[in-house]
Amino acid sequence: MSRFLPVLFLIGLFFFMWLFLYAHQRREKQKRALPLREDYLVAHGHDEPACFACGKDQLKDEGLTSGRDTRRIVSCEGCNTLLYRYERPAEVVDDE
Ligand SMILES: [Zn+2]
Incomplete structure (x- = not known):
């Protein structure tokens, strides 16, 4: 029996x-399917963005693929629920 343990x-x-990658892929797909900011506000009847799951208004703003991505994904700081996405105008970068 003990020689099967490594296997x-x-x-x-x-x-x-596999489970970890599956969960990661699933979240990536969910991010791309999120409603836009305006649609989210209308759908949940908010004036200011807040989490529909727990009601907090502390939200996390992340880039879709990297920190500087102009496609922004907003999720809840408290319960980590994905909320909506929006497009940020490209940053003007000063090279000096
Ligand atoms: Zn929440």
């Missing part, structure tokens, strides 16, 4: 890696 360990490891 079982590897199978377990691959299974967890």
Whole structure:
């Protein structure tokens, strides 16, 4: 039995890696399917953006693919729910 342990360990490891990647892919897909800011506000009847799941108004603003991406994804600081997306005008970068 003990000689199968390394194999079982590897199978377990691959299974967890697969689960992790699956969850990550799912969240990436959800981000791209989020409503736009205006649609989100109308759909939930808010004047100011707030989380529809827990009601907090502290929100996280992240780039879709990187920190400087102009496609912004907004999620809740408190419960991590994905809320909406919006397009930010490209930053003017000073090279000096
Ligand atoms: Zn929340």
